[in-house]
Amino acid sequence: MHTPTNNPHSSAMRRGRLIRRHGLFTRVWHWVNLACLVILLMSGLQIFNAHPSLYWGNDSTFDAPALQITAVRGDDGAPMGIVRIAGYQIDTTGVLGLSRHNGELDQRAFPSWATLPGPQWLAMGRYWHFAAAWIFAPLLLAYLAYTLISPTRRRLIWPTAAQWRALPATIAHHARLKFDHGADYNGLQKLTYLLVLFGLLPLMVLTGLTMSPTMNAAWPWLLDMFGSRQSARTLHFIFAFALVAFFVIHLVLVLISGVRNNLRSMITGRYRIGSDTAPARDNRHA
Structure with a gap:
């Protein structure tokens, strides 16, 4: 032992x-x-x-950026934050595109x-x-x-x-x-x-x-x-x-x-x- x-x-x-x-x-x-x-x-x-917004190449094509973080109106008329990338749109409300500041929703890419x-x-x-x-x-x-x-x-x-x-x-x-x-x-x-x-x-x-x-x-x-x-x-x-x-x-x-x-x-x-x-x-x- x-x-x-x-x-x-x-x-x-x-x-x-x-x-x-x-x-x-x-x-x-x-x-x-x-x-x-x-x-x-x-x-x-x-x-x-x-x-x-981000672009690729010499031109800044505002209508078609490589990446964009913004806010738009949804189908119901309410604002929503979105990320557009490679032709896809992602709802990021509350974090990216549209976030709270002083208790109110405010449009900004990053909070x-x-x-x-x-x-x-x-x-x-x-x-x-x-x-x-x-x-x-x-x-x-x-x-x-x-x-x-x-x-x-x-x-x-x-x-x-x-x-x-x-x-x-x-x-x-x-x-x-x-x-x-x-x-x-x-x-x-x-x-x-x-x-x-x-x-x-x-x-x-x-x-x-x-x-x-x-x-x-x-x-x-x-x-x-x-x-x-x-x-x-x-x-x-x-x-x-x-x-x-x-x-x-x-x-x-x-x-x-x-x-x-x-x-x-x-x-x-x-x-x-x-x-x-x-x-x-x-x-x-x-």
């Missing part, structure tokens, strides 16, 4: 141990980046509300609670958007350079050959809501961060710059890259909501995989790994 033991070493093994996963620069960048992205999203929705700095203030919304963008873009460039220059950071974010081979199994593992608490990110996490950091976020910045006539004059290749300012605006909108989808999934995974451990790693830099993981590598400069 097995007799329980009060061996402190065994207790420590069950609890795992703390490693240094994230350095100060990464942690500061993470939280400043989060604040900037929230302001960019909410002020961007404010700007979109001023003209809630007032989702916009900054107020329910309908285009000029100030643009100021907020550009102010956050000029903090976000240089910090993103600095972080990407830091990731490429730092060997430790590259190891933490680039999948190993073994992780590439194990990617299908890792995806299946996550689908069953099973998570490992190792010193290293797994292949799926690394691939996702690579796509977001070196794909989605730079494209957000570039499409934003393409909408500026001044930047078109300075960098005409932006228009060649995205086709037109209208196409860039549509892509900017799509990328923004792809980022929202990433944020929601990221937040859910943080909550269900160990909110205390994950938050501690982004506040103090320390992350607790279990005794059943591979030997830890101390990423003290990551």
Whole structure:
């Protein structure tokens, strides 16, 4: 019969141990980046509300936009919020197109609670958007350079050959809501961060710059890259909501995989790994 033991070493093994996963620069960048992205999203929705339609190509065909969020009169004469996309019309009353503000239904693409700095203030919304963008873009460039220059950071974010081979199994593992608490990110996490950091976020910045006539004059290749300012605006909108989808999934995974451990790693830099993981590598400069 097995007799329980009060061996402190065994207790420590069950609890795992703390490693240094994230350095100060990464942690500061993470939280400043989060604040900037929230302001960019909410002020961007404010700007979109001023003209809630998207187009593709050089022409703005007001009668046939690629996407439109508006309000119309229904068959019974009552107002209804709708989203028109690809020839289809979706009733979104109460959320998109027509939502409540101060207790009354008001026509607006996105509800007032989702916009900054107020329910309908285009000029100030643009100021907020550009102010956050000029903090976000240089910090993103600095972080990407830091990731490429730092060997430790590259190891933490680039999948190993073994992780590439194990990617299908890792995806299946996550689908069953099973998570490992190792010193290293797994292949799926690394691939996702690579796509977001070196794909989605730079494209957000570039499409934003393409909408500026001044930047078109300075960098005409932006228009060649995205086709037109209208196409860039549509892509900017799509990328923004792809980022929202990433944020929601990221937040859910943080909550269900160990909110205390994950938050501690982004506040103090320390992350607790279990005794059943591979030997830890101390990423003290990551």
